[in-house]
Amino acid sequence: MRSDLEKLKDEFLDAVKDVSDSLKLEELRVEYLGRKGKLSNIMKQLPEIAEGARKEMGQFANEIKTSIESSFSAAEQSLREREAHGKSENEWIDITAPGQAPEIGHMHLTSQAIEEVDELFSRLGFVRVRHPEVEWDWYAFESLNMPKTHPARDEWETFFMADGDKVLEGKKGKVVLTPHTSNGQAREMERGRIPIRMININKCYRRQSDVTHAPMFHQFEGLMIDEKVTIAELRGVLDFFAQNFFGPERKTRLRPHHFRFTEPSFEIDITCEVCGGVGKIEEIKCRMCKEGWLELGGAGMVHPNVIKAGGLDPEKYSGFAFGWGVERTMMMKSGLNIDDIRILYRNDLRFLKQF
Numbered sequence: 001m002r003s004d005l006e007k008l009k010d011e012f013l014d015a016v017k018d019v020s021d022s023l024k025l026e027e028l029r030v031e032y033l034g035r036k037g038k039l040s041n042i043m044k045q046l047p048e049i050a051e052g053a054r055k056e057m058g059q060f061a062n063e064i065k066t067s068i069e070s071s072f073s074a075a076e077q078s079l080r081e082r083e084a085h086g087k088s089e090n091e092w093i094d095i096t097a098p099g100q101a102p103e104i105g106h107m108h109l110t111s112q113a114i115e116e117v118d119e120l121f122s123r124l125g126f127v128r129v130r131h132p133e134v135e136w137d138w139y140a141f142e143s144l145n146m147p148k149t150h151p152a153r154d155e156w157e158t159f160f161m162a163d164g165d166k167v168l169e170g171k172k173g174k175v176v177l178t179p180h181t182s183n184g185q186a187r188e189m190e191r192g193r194i195p196i197r198m199i200n201i202n203k204c205y206r207r208q209s210d211v212t213h214a215p216m217f218h219q220f221e222g223l224m225i226d227e228k229v230t231i232a233e234l235r236g237v238l239d240f241f242a243q244n245f246f247g248p249e250r251k252t253r254l255r256p257h258h259f260r261f262t263e264p265s266f267e268i269d270i271t272c273e274v275c276g277g278v279g280k281i282e283e284i285k286c287r288m289c290k291e292g293w294l295e296l297g298g299a300g301m302v303h304p305n306v307i308k309a310g311g312l313d314p315e316k317y318s319g320f321a322f323g324w325g326v327e328r329t330m331m332m333k334s335g336l337n338i339d340d341i342r343i344l345y346r347n348d349l350r351f352l353k354q355f
């Protein structure tokens with residue numbers, strides 16, 4: 001038994017030398033010192049030893065055990081040091097090296113314009129709302145004083161919601177994708193919170209797709225309703241917007257026009273940035289504009305029929321409305337001259353990243 005124990009110790013010392021990771025070391029510990037390990041196997045011989053020599057043999061076995069244990073701890077310690085050292089080698093970083101900045105995205109240029117429009121009108125107390133994009137015919141057309149025969153109401157201009165071949169219809173008429181943000185007018189009046197200063201910015205849909213039209217686009221619709229609102233207020237609001245959005249030197253004009261939902265109605269023009277509103281540059285006709293003016297969008301004094309449709313008394317209340325395309329307004333500001341407006345919504349990052 002004595003020689004078995006000595007052999008065991010030598011064997012262990014030999015094996016522990018080659019261990020290079022803590023998992024193997026643990027395996028070795030179990031193999032030699034574990035409950036069913038080699039040492040306890042040898043210890044099974046102890047009862048067979050003659051009584052006189054047994055105690056001495058027991059002591060010797062203990063010494064061997066202690067010796068194996070201490071070389072095990074030594075190996076464990078040096079392994080731990082080696083591993084810690086290796087870790088700091090492997091995970092070393094140069095904190096003085098220039099960093100890799102993460103790529104930072106940004107809002108789509110239409111969203112940027114919407115934020116700016118929203119911010120400017122909020123300074124005048126206009127509250128941004130979003131009235132539905134999927135809408136009843138009543139709000140999109142009927143309440144806006146548009147006759148049943150109006151061309152916008154046939155299927156060549158407007159998207160109708162359908163279940164198979166059947167156009168969806170409910171208590172307020174057919175269901176359409178709003179072709180303009182004017183649907184917000186009657187909806188806002190129905191809420192009955194007077195005075196109204198609303199800016200409804202939303203997606204609009206029309207059956208059109210060419211270089212100057214996308215089937216989905218955006219409009220912002222302003223509506224102000226109160227007692228005794230006049231064209232003077234309309235002008236004030238439009239000038240405020242034009243000068244803050246486009247620049248302090250820009251001027252607006254109202255040009256008579258016709259819309260079913262306003263009376264009188266106007267097209268709003270703004271002085272051209274290129275020729276400064278003159279229409280000519282050194283006797284040569286400006287190529288950007290028509291005689292110094294660019295067309296921004298429609299506006300007018302809300303028609304009494306529309307006020308009535310919104311549930312208010314047109315004898316008591318008056319107001320103005322305007323509705324412009326976000327994309328068009330934004331492109332006029334940036335001077336962005338793109339040959340196909342649909343590129344805005346093709347998700348081509350090479351284009352979008354530029355803004």
Ligand code: DAH
Nearest residue numbers: 180182298299300321322323
């Ligand atoms: N809804 C009109 C369109 O999409 C634009 C418009 C014109 C809105 C005059 C208005 C307005 O509020 O007063 O073409």
